[in-house]
Amino acid sequence: MNNEFDFIHQLFQSKTSVKHPLTQLGNGDDASVHAIPAGFELVVSTDTAIEGVHWPEDFPLDLAAGRAVNAALSDLAAMGAKASWVWLAITGANKEALQAMSLGIVSACEKHQVELAGGDTTRSPAKHPINSLSLTVGGLIPEGKSMCRNQAKIGDDVWLAGNLGLSAAGLKQWFAKQRNGTFVSHFSHIEPLLDIGSFLLAQDIQCCIDISDGLLQDASHIAKASKLHINFCWEALQKLPSFAKLSVDFNEDVVQALMLTGGEDYALLFTAPADKREHLEQADLHLIGVCQQGAGVSINQAGQAMPVKKQGFDHFA
Amino acid sequence: MNNEFDFIHQLFQSKTSVKHPLTQLGNGDDASVHAIPAGFELVVSTDTAIEGVHWPEDFPLDLAAGRAVNAALSDLAAMGAKASWVWLAITGANKEALQAMSLGIVSACEKHQVELAGGDTTRSPAKHPINSLSLTVGGLIPEGKSMCRNQAKIGDDVWLAGNLGLSAAGLKQWFAKQRNGTFVSHFSHIEPLLDIGSFLLAQDIQCCIDISDGLLQDASHIAKASKLHINFCWEALQKLPSFAKLSVDFNEDVVQALMLTGGEDYALLFTAPADKREHLEQADLHLIGVCQQGAGVSINQAGQAMPVKKQGFDHFA
Numbered sequence: 303m304n305n306e307f308d309f310i311h312q313l314f315q316s317k318t319s320v321k322h323p324l325t326q327l328g329n330g331d332d333a334s335v336h337a338i339p340a341g342f343e344l345v346v347s348t349d350t351a352i353e354g355v356h357w358p359e360d361f362p363l364d365l366a367a368g369r370a371v372n373a374a375l376s377d378l379a380a381m382g383a384k385a386s387w388v389w390l391a392i393t394g395a396n397k398e399a400l401q402a403m404s405l406g407i408v409s410a411c412e413k414h415q416v417e418l419a420g421g422d423t424t425r426s427p428a429k430h431p432i433n434s435l436s437l438t439v440g441g442l443i444p445e446g447k448s449m450c451r452n453q454a455k456i457g458d459d460v461w462l463a464g465n466l467g468l469s470a471a472g473l474k475q476w477f478a479k480q481r482n483g484t485f486v487s488h489f490s491h492i493e494p495l496l497d498i499g500s501f502l503l504a505q506d507i508q509c510c511i512d513i514s515d516g517l518l519q520d521a522s523h524i525a526k527a528s529k530l531h532i533n534f535c536w537e538a539l540q541k542l543p544s545f546a547k548l549s550v551d552f553n554e555d556v557v558q559a560l561m562l563t564g565g566e567d568y569a570l571l572f573t574a575p576a577d578k579r580e581h582l583e584q585a586d587l588h589l590i591g592v593c594q595q596g597a598g599v600s601i602n603q604a605g606q607a608m609p610v611k612k613q614g615f616d617h618f619a
Numbered sequence: 620m621n622n623e624f625d626f627i628h629q630l631f632q633s634k635t636s637v638k639h640p641l642t643q644l645g646n647g648d649d650a651s652v653h654a655i656p657a658g659f660e661l662v663v664s665t666d667t668a669i670e671g672v673h674w675p676e677d678f679p680l681d682l683a684a685g686r687a688v689n690a691a692l693s694d695l696a697a698m699g700a701k702a703s704w705v706w707l708a709i710t711g712a713n714k715e716a717l718q719a720m721s722l723g724i725v726s727a728c729e730k731h732q733v734e735l736a737g738g739d740t741t742r743s744p745a746k747h748p749i750n751s752l753s754l755t756v757g758g759l760i761p762e763g764k765s766m767c768r769n770q771a772k773i774g775d776d777v778w779l780a781g782n783l784g785l786s787a788a789g790l791k792q793w794f795a796k797q798r799n800g801t802f803v804s805h806f807s808h809i810e811p812l813l814d815i816g817s818f819l820l821a822q823d824i825q826c827c828i829d830i831s832d833g834l835l836q837d838a839s840h841i842a843k844a845s846k847l848h849i850n851f852c853w854e855a856l857q858k859l860p861s862f863a864k865l866s867v868d869f870n871e872d873v874v875q876a877l878m879l880t881g882g883e884d885y886a887l888l889f890t891a892p893a894d895k896r897e898h899l900e901q902a903d904l905h906l907i908g909v910c911q912q913g914a915g916v917s918i919n920q921a922g923q924a925m926p927v928k929k930q931g932f933d934h935f936a
Contacts, residue, residue, distance in 0.1 A: 326660055326763070326765070327765060327767060330768075330844075331698070331767050331768050331769075331844075332664060332694040332695075332697040332698055332768075332827075332828060332829060333662045333663055333664035333694050333695060333697075333698045333700070333756075333758075333765075334662070334663050334664070335660050335661070335662050335663075335698070335760070335765045336660060336661045336662075336663070337660055337661075337762070338655035338660070338661055340657055343643055343652050343653060343654055343655070344652070344653045344654075344655055344661060345650045345651070345652050345653075346650055346651050346652075346653070346704075346706055346736065346737060346755075346757070347649060347650035347651070347706075347737060348706040348707065348708050348737055348738055348739050348753075348755060349708070349739050350708040350710060350739045350741045350753070352710060352741060352743065352744065353744070354744035354746060354747070355741060355742070355743070355744050356741075377649040377650050378649075378650060380649040380650075381648070381649055381650045381652070383650070387663075389663055389664075389665040389755055390665065391665050391666070391667040391708065391753035391755075393667060393669060393751070419663065420663060420664060420665055421665055422665050422666050422667045422753070424667045424669060424672060424673075425672070426669065426672070426749075427669065427670070427671035427672050427749070429671060430671070430747040430748075430749045431747075432743075432744070432747045432749065434710070434751075436665075436667070436708035436739070436753035438663075438665060438706050438708075438755035439650075440663070441650075443652065445654070446643070448643070448644060448650075448652045450644060450648050451647075451648050451649075452648075510649075511649060512649060527647075527648075
């Protein structure tokens, strides 16, 4: 391996087989070039993951990098977009770390058939040997159809697709050295709900968000953007498969905290008018709340407002 | 400032006034959404800049961040694209660092009228307080017109737009504590040659690269991709304004090293058939070499091959 350029080439260009049919010029020039078909819009999101912040320092780097790609793709799922491209900015403490991360990236790209369309590989400074990735993901969506945070309407039902709290429980087990804990795989392996996002788009759902910072925190983003109040029903949340699974290992207080504020779920939270209820109930989606006049987020238990302590993951709190 | 979300909002959303007319949904949702007009393609590039690697630790953070945006935009210039959007992944050691970097980012976006369409703000781990940015830039280009590395033809002239070696000289002065050195501003302030890129595209130029790793290194990328040899003429390089400027402060050996291998010039190197010579000469562009049969890069001085030592900046050398 002579230099950076050969190294990058070896890491990625020879390993990724996914080439998107709309790519006119792929990885290897100053930039990549892509055709966007008439009737479609481009959807773009950027996410960073840093060792010691977004994953524990003793966590395998290939899994950490795969998580980062999948977490970024989850933002496309929340918009209802078809994931197409990833542009990667990767920083490694050494070549071995870059190689390990490349395995996870390539594997996530292949699983979801997205093209690694470009990137920049750098080594962290000797003084601060740190591994991190920033991923920009691009997808396509029919014109004017993207699901946004500000499209919830008063009276809409609030629905959930995916798990709540299992990833946070897995991380808790990892930190407690329970490396084979029941939930560890939910932290290790993020599944971006791209197919469900596409299904929701086909059902004319207009408001959706992915849950990365915890149910309450992300619901508050919808509430704020749509200028309304979201009221969850604890009894409905107790009926979720996640509640039963978590209750095997944790008491109800812990289960509640994990489900409401755990974060990193990459579930989808969306709203829909009541007339869509019958159709959505057939699709393994869970009705957990309602949009009301007002602001903020609350939870009802047995008809009473339930007190909630922690308000979700926050880097700067 | 209550939390990360308010902080990000304050940093960027209130400061950037540039809204691109093709943006359907800007910063603040899970992703941004953009219309791409018929007849155009999307051009995307990603670049990372890290404190202690891409800029000295005692360098002002606002300038460092502005440099990073401009360096990323230079890749769009090299393709001939119209710069439109920036997606930012920024990592800061603390809020003050993030605030300083945000000033440079906002200022660069406004100068070039690109929209800050999305981003992710993170804090570096306490153990490794480090500042870095990854920038993904997006632009538009008429279908099939992007200037690529693999389009040079044997017999083409090789042209330069911009400076050679001035930025490397500025960094040298910075490290020598000459903070007001003649060349420091060439390191501090990168000027992406977006207008020249557009001009070249209008002249039907098909092969172009921006010089980030040094003239010889980047020329070798064109030579490799286009399967030919590039021969530079030292006498032509000596006629460049950069040579005269550098010769005031440095001896010819140093000037040569700075110009050939200095890096971070963000000049444009392009090739053109000889019949475009008359038109290009009117436009402050410099004819410095020729494409020949063969491989690699060489320099002629008085008709003889000139020996060159260092082959450009390389993170992993």
